[in-house]
Amino acid sequence: MSQANGSIIKIQVFAKVNLALRILGRLEGGYHSLETIFQNISLSDRLTIRETPGRIIVHCADPAVPEGEENTAYRAAEICLQRLGTRNRGVEIRIEKGIPTRAGLGGGSADAAGTIVACEHLFGALPGGDTTRYALAASIGADVPFMLCGGRALAWGIGERMLRMPVKRKTPVLLVIPHIPVSTSWAYRALDNAQAEGDNTETLELNGGPLKLDELIGAMGPVEGMVNDFEPVVFAHHPELREVKRLLIESGAAVALLSGSGSGIFGLFESLKKRDRAAKILDVGEDFRLVSACFIEEAYRILE
Missing domain, CATH: 3.30.230.10 (Ribosomal Protein S5; domain 2)
Structure with a gap:
């Protein structure tokens, strides 16, 4: 260098x-x-x-x-x-x-x-x-x-x-950012505690089989296998985030998911038009803000 x-x-x-x-x-x-x-x-x-x-x-x-x-x-x-x-x-x-x-x-x-x-x-x-x-x-x-x-x-x-x-396409993204910070260390502890108590949560029992290359490199990634193991424990403490995910899907997102340990939720859209329309109609309240973005390389x- x-x-x-x-x-x-x-x-x-x-x-x-x-x-x-x-x-x-x-x-x-x-x-x-x-x-x-x-x-x-x-x-x-x-x-x-x-x-x-x-x-x-x-x-x-x-x-x-x-x-x-x-x-x-x-x-x-x-x-x-x-x-x-x-x-x-x-x-x-x-x-x-x-x-x-x-x-x-x-x-x-x-x-x-x-x-x-x-x-x-x-x-x-x-x-x-x-x-x-x-x-x-x-x-x-x-x-x-x-x-x-x-x-x-x-x-x-x-x-x-x-x-x-x-990255084959600049897939449109709509982020919903809550005024609820989630600490990564807290999220890991909450997940560890849930597993220690025998609670496998909603996602840990899911197994979609082998990863498929055509899905991994697709415009949105593996839509059918988009799972985040942090969602159950984070949503249990912040149920409003589960509601945000539901609203993103209802507004036209092909898929929506918690990013990392949260608290941001993102939705992926088939077109800029659909993303921008969702940004206009999505009613997430004053405690959240919307940010538009796209995939980059x-x-x-x-x-x-």
């Missing part, structure tokens, strides 16, 4: 939805084994990353985004700089949020991936290339490796193993 001219880089990083998400079991160390289909969508954050002397600084106007060591972009920069062996050099990261937080859309993971890309452009390639890059990404979060890969991918393990697939875009 070549070094950028100057000491500043601007990157647009894109959100994702999960076209399917199965939680296969709990692993040692608190991780979970999963199987999912990631798909990037056109909703984005913008990062401006500048070289600084010896410190990592994060700025974001969104009060829901931490600016210290708990920020994923901060952690990505810290690990990157350690692996690169830089001394007395740091980065200032400015994040302009367009991706809602705690909505299952991968905003924090996208920011982390964008920071990895930026650090390599500013300071040189990581030793070990892709092997190091993707291992570093996986150490930050399960979605981060995909945010370096982009487009659409079948992922398994803890998200670090991926098979990239083509990239996870990030270097602006300058």
Whole structure:
């Protein structure tokens, strides 16, 4: 990866939805084994990353985004700089949020991936290339490796193993974003507790058989197999989200699903006309907002 001219880089990083998400079991160390289909969508954050002397600084106007060591972009920069062996050099990261937080859309993971890309452009390639890059990404979060890969991918393990697939169409998407943040750690605990109590939930008993390639690479992904194992436990605590999913289907979505651990719900539409019509007629109340987007083939875009 070549070094950028100057000491500043601007990157647009894109959100994702999960076209399917199965939680296969709990692993040692608190991780979970999963199987999912990631798909990037056109909703984005913008990062401006500048070289600084010896410190990592994060700025974001969104009060829901931490600016210290708990920020994923901060952690990505810290690990990157350690692996690169830089001394007395740091980065200032400015994040302009367009991706809602705690909505299952991968905003924090996208920011982390964008920071990895930026650090390599500013300071040189990581030793070990892709092997190091993707291992570093996986150490930050399960979605981060995909945010370096982009487009659409079948992922398994803890998200670090991926098979990239083509995106054949800019399928229209309508997102319903509630003012109900859902913590990923809470969602995993709730799912673990449900399983420990013998409650297999509505989705864990479902098995659609072998995955079919033509469905995986279809315009909307595997519509018949779109299952998210988080839905039962999240919907049990937030029944209004189940109602939102129902309303999306009634408004014309071919399929609707919770993204990640939520709280965002997305609907996929056969045409822009149908999507835009749904956006006009959908009555989800004041506690929700609607965002239009579409499938895209990239996870990030270097602006300058």
